[in-house]
Amino acid sequence: MATIKDVANQAGVSVATVSRVLNENGYVHEDTRRKVEEAIRQLNYSPNEVARSLYKKKSKLIGLLLPDITNPYFPQLARGVEDRLQENEYRLIFGNSDESRQKEMDYIQTFVQNNVVGVISSTNDPDADIYAGLKIPVVFLDRTSNDSPSVYADGREGGRLAAREMAKRGSKRITVMQGPVSVRPAMDRFEGAVEVLKELGVPFDVLKTTSFSFTEAEGWAKELFRQYPDTDGVIASNDIVASAVLQEAFRLGKRVPEDIQIVGFDDIPLSRLLTPSLSTIHQPAYEMGREAAGLLMQLIEGSHVEHKIIQYSVQFIERQTTRKVDYDG
Amino acid sequence: MATIKDVANQAGVSVATVSRVLNENGYVHEDTRRKVEEAIRQLNYSPNEVARSLYKKKSKLIGLLLPDITNPYFPQLARGVEDRLQENEYRLIFGNSDESRQKEMDYIQTFVQNNVVGVISSTNDPDADIYAGLKIPVVFLDRTSNDSPSVYADGREGGRLAAREMAKRGSKRITVMQGPVSVRPAMDRFEGAVEVLKELGVPFDVLKTTSFSFTEAEGWAKELFRQYPDTDGVIASNDIVASAVLQEAFRLGKRVPEDIQIVGFDDIPLSRLLTPSLSTIHQPAYEMGREAAGLLMQLIEGSHVEHKIIQYSVQFIERQTTRKVDYDG
DNA sequence: TTGTAAGCGTTATCAC
DNA sequence: GTGATAACGCTTACAA
Numbered sequence A, B: 001m002a003t004i005k006d007v008a009n010q011a012g013v014s015v016a017t018v019s020r021v022l023n024e025n026g027y028v029h030e031d032t033r034r035k036v037e038e039a040i041r042q043l044n045y046s047p048n049e050v051a052r053s054l055y056k057k058k059s060k061l062i063g064l065l066l067p068d069i070t071n072p073y074f075p076q077l078a079r080g081v082e083d084r085l086q087e088n089e090y091r092l093i094f095g096n097s098d099e100s101r102q103k104e105m106d107y108i109q110t111f112v113q114n115n116v117v118g119v120i121s122s123t124n125d126p127d128a129d130i131y132a133g134l135k136i137p138v139v140f141l142d143r144t145s146n147d148s149p150s151v152y153a154d155g156r157e158g159g160r161l162a163a164r165e166m167a168k169r170g171s172k173r174i175t176v177m178q179g180p181v182s183v184r185p186a187m188d189r190f191e192g193a194v195e196v197l198k199e200l201g202v203p204f205d206v207l208k209t210t211s212f213s214f215t216e217a218e219g220w221a222k223e224l225f226r227q228y229p230d231t232d233g234v235i236a237s238n239d240i241v242a243s244a245v246l247q248e249a250f251r252l253g254k255r256v257p258e259d260i261q262i263v264g265f266d267d268i269p270l271s272r273l274l275t276p277s278l279s280t281i282h283q284p285a286y287e288m289g290r291e292a293a294g295l296l297m298q299l300i301e302g303s304h305v306e307h308k309i310i311q312y313s314v315q316f317i318e319r320q321t322t323r324k325v326d327y328d329g
Numbered sequence C: 001t002t003g004t005a006a007g008c009g010t011t012a013t014c015a016c
Numbered sequence D: 001g002t003g004a005t006a007a008c009g010c011t012t013a014c015a016a
Helices: A004-011 A015-023 A030-043 A049-056 A073-086 A101-113 A155-168 A184-200 A214-227 A239-251 A269-273 A285-300 B004-011 B015-023 B030-043 B049-056 B073-086 B101-113 B155-168 B184-200 B214-227 B239-251 B269-273 B285-300
Strands: A061-066 A091-096 A118-121 A138-141 A150-153 A174-178 A204-208 A233-235 A261-266 A279-282 A309-312 A315-317 B061-066 B091-096 B118-121 B138-141 B150-153 B174-178 B204-208 B233-235 B261-266 B279-282 B309-312 B315-317
Touching (some): A004 A015, A015 A030, A049 B049, A049 B101, A061 A073, A061 A101, A073 A285, A091 A101, A091 B073, A101 A118, A138 A285, A150 A155, A150 A285, A155 A184, A155 A233, A155 A315, A174 A184, A174 A214, A239 A261, A239 A269, A269 B214, A269 B239, A285 A309, B004 B015, B004 B030, B015 B030, B061 B073, B061 B101, B073 B091, B073 B285, B091 B101, B101 B118, B118 B285, B155 B184, B155 B261, B155 B279, B155 B315, B174 B184, B174 B214, B184 B204, B204 B214, B285 B309
Parallel strands (some): A061 A091, A118 A138, A138 A150, A150 A309, A174 A204, A174 A233, A233 A261, B061 B091, B061 B118, B118 B138, B138 B150, B150 B309, B174 B204, B174 B233, B233 B261
Antiparallel strands (some): A091 B091, A279 A315, B279 B315
């Protein structure tokens, strides 16, 4: 690979001059600029970001930490982040934490070791020391904490919405699936749902689950119907689990939504391709990713940031796993 | 952040000594080692990877280029890659190419600028100059080309399998969905299917599609039944499209698999959660990702590499969108 | 066994 | 306008 020195030689100038044309600062005569640019072209030179980073103590790298990209909700967040970042030439060092504290710390450490200028994280513990001690901006995505910059969706309201829509559509014996307690959005949803159900006086049961994994989803679904065989409405902890419940309901010969209604969470792309298509609570994942990236870049570039905590509202997407209502309320 | 110099001061030794204990090379007295380690601990020091990378012209970073992580097949590849790499402390700079040549080149360039030691790419054009010109090892994943190192699945055989199983189960008027022509595995599947269908003399039609996107999948499905309303078997180009076809079939009142059989490709996690669950051609995506990472690391570490091209075999997963056969053949 | 110093490819300061 | 040169944090000859 050609270095700035090679370019300088080729153009018959000093490295300082080359650096000036590269960074478009300082004076440089039009003729020399042309010579330099020509040399750059000839040598197909492009600057070594590592050397830059070392000197400036700043890179064009950003660390992204997600729980598990294998859960279809996260790729959308990731794409939003990436697309927005890419517009400003930032690149991503990416890692999955699997909700493991250790992995999370390891990744954060290598982010720092590689001079990343900012971090976007969907951690379960935004208040952990690792984050507090960071000297670079951090934006929490799909998570929130006190007044740290964060972008997230209103899970609690999502839970309320789900419960309200179920009740409105006549479910009388609802089962609320409670996601992992350590995952904040999961708890928010759960609490929101319970809040409304109590308020409305609708009887309900709770099924605790401890993961969102595909493999376990089927297990939760079976467990659900084993424990509550005559539930007529399920508020699932996310769309994956909802899909498993839907499938299990069919296996048991129940009609959806006639015998049992189901609502999911997230609105992952596949939920509309199910049959019946899945009613769910929509979160604008892609947009949230973009927003987090935008916020982070503002923080990095030091401009004054107005709203450091951005809450997106969620939306009930009526599809076919819930019944129709022809009145309003 | 503390530097090696701080550690040296704190321990009352030179930076060279610190470096020696860090890298466990050269002689260092047990007592000094202890002093240094103590200083490291006290200062919570961890070496600057950027400086290392600059000096050694080698980082612990690897570039991963995937078409679109939003397609549920790719996260599995990505996880395989990441998990394997992580065992050896390599980290990932990650990008989505969207099958765009420009984006691809941009990413490859920044990979190089950041001193990555290797690249894993699912490009549509492994023979492009960008790759040929790279001075670092490249492994093609889910793709292959001549004798460049690659890890991929036998798409052609997948296509044959799909066709054979459809025919065996009695579909008489098959529609083969042809994926994007620029995507090699898609073409392989297609050709494999056509090969067998011709061989067997089963009449078939072809529906050309140009993407794997969720949003367009529904369009292809509608188009399929518009053009070939009485097809009784669909070989879809992947599971996403297959799901859309399944849904559309229901909408049109067709019974699956009685009236029409459907086979997908990839075996993404959600395919088994559909109802009826989707029969499909399984590719060991996670394993392939791991393998690609392992191969790349061998290449990086310069050890002799035996089989540079690794083809995985695929497998027909019989689920509920195909009929049962109680004889064999 | 340990220290000194050169060098990795940049940028920025300061002369000229 | 342009060119030396120090500095960024590390590793590795080479000396001691």
